[in-house]
Amino acid sequence: MPPNANDNILAETERVFEKVPSEEPCYDEENEVENECSCDETSYGDAVFSTFVVAPLVVSVWRGTWGIMELHSHLFPYAQIYLLGIIIHACFALGRAYLLERSEGAWSGTNGGAGRWLWERILSKFYTYVFTLSCIMHWRGGWGLLDTVVAKIVPNDRDPHRPILYAAFTLTFYISITFLRSARNLLASPFFLFTDGKEPTYIFTTRFKKTVSNYFLVEPPP
Template sequence: MRSLRSPFLLALADVLISALVVAPLVVAYWRGTWQVVDAYLVPLVGDPLNGWLSLAFGITIHLVFALLQPLLGLAPLRPHATFLALSRAYTALFGIACVNCWRGIWKVLDHELGITPLADAGSFAAALLALALTRTVRNISAPPFVVAVDDALGYFKFPTAFRTKISLAENGRRQVETKDSEDPYQRYGRSVIARAGVASWCAVRYVADCVVSVVVIGSLVVVVWRGAWYLVDRLLFPEKPEWSAWGSLILGYSIAVFVFSLQVPAVALCARLKHGFLRLVTADTFIFLSFCGTVNVWRGVWNLLNIHLLPDFPLMSNWLTHVVGLLVLMLLHCSNSILVRGVWFDGEEEKGACVVFPVLYIRHYSKKQHMGANHGIPAEEEMQTIKQGDVVHPLMSNHHNKSSDIQSSHREKEEESAHVRRDSDSTPLTPDVTREIIIGRTT
């Protein structure tokens, strides 16, 4: 009985932590950072230049971190203090860049389009349609429907739109890899000129990929958020700020409870849909419903902080939420939740996993500790980031492992293969085999 109830309690705890702890802290950080920039930059340069400066700074830092992923990924995990200082400095700077990027786009649109019902609704609809056509609607998700833990392995990595990447080959030479070929040099022989040409072309593709991911997809996400936020401003008690804030908070959390409760039938429906287009539409509709809750939670927390947290000392209030939000999230090892980075595609996971939200906190670290204890290997170095498909809704956690609609067949085959290698007397238990076993059990 305990084994049936424990997964439910862990999953429920993850949802509660995401909704009641992580989400308010992330909103507090964003609110403080955004309004601190307002307080210093607007009086200094005025409109619209402050928006363009924020945009230039934010996009530049974001692009630099995207382009330097291969080098940042070489950061040593030991000593722990060195990695901790480097990674948290990265998060602190990247967080400021993300806020400035969003603030810049937001302010520039305010100045260029104006804040009118037609402009807000039109930009919102156009950006949402563009995201739907490019299968990137899920990038509008944010806490409480997303929790990003500060895992050492892959701390600096995030996916780009075309999944182009640069890595270091085993022989120490730089090699360019794309999703089309693991070794593009094989098709062009061994000549230095051919390799240099292929490497240059793939590097150009990598830069273009980063630009599209950050500038195009990232900007569309901001436009959707801005339009939705302004529409709620007009519809929900526009003449009564406090009522409007409390209304947003109550509405947002009500939608969040409804969406999390609806995941069981949503997962079952997506798992049974054979037509890819219908499955994609269902997933996008479910994600958009969660987005309606997310916007209202953010707007409610943000405006209530403005109203009730040191209203007579706004600059102190903003600095307080900026610092406290960041430090507490770092202490909780989920400060990466403040970052807006990477491009994910709708319906990327198999079957019903595409509508399960990546809300893992206790389960992530519990699984990590369990793996380290069972295999005698430092969990921080061997633990792979848990995929979104492993996230379980509380109401379905008891039967998740038994459901053939949620688990994919290729994962079962990989796990079976890993167990065969482990139990075979003829196959030595090398570090590579051990790593494969661990990854097989994780995925």
């Protein structure tokens, strides 16, 4: 019986890394075995790979897509793509449990097989691409709306007050996101590194989470 995706979807997925001397092997608590590699070496390898391989590729995809939108700006007005990015994100957030559940057992399940496995891989890549587009539209739309507001307040782009206004907006937004305890969301590649898979693809964290692992069902006495 496949696991209930609704129970797994909001489980804690972050791993806590502790600094281990490089000469000592890592200990896998889940399997109760010692790995050959050291945690330090693994962390350094991830950092180097993220910085010099993953980050440039991520930036290239984002900047290339952004540039296409700039070339056809009449097809991507700021307000519309900003709202569309929000709608797509919300739809994926609501449907991620279903997407994860249907992807379980694509190869080894009762109805699984090579055909279904291949279809799930194609679907996951399409999902990722659409999600990427929604993120870029959200960023570009918000960025464009901010530029529009600044241009309305200070029309002259040579006005020395325009940089001050940008700085005021930036400081205000940063203070706000810090008070909301969400400043970590400013981090991106190369600080975050994920590999493709069912859960990393369909599961993404949201601000409001609840888990059932810390609660127990107590039946009242008869």
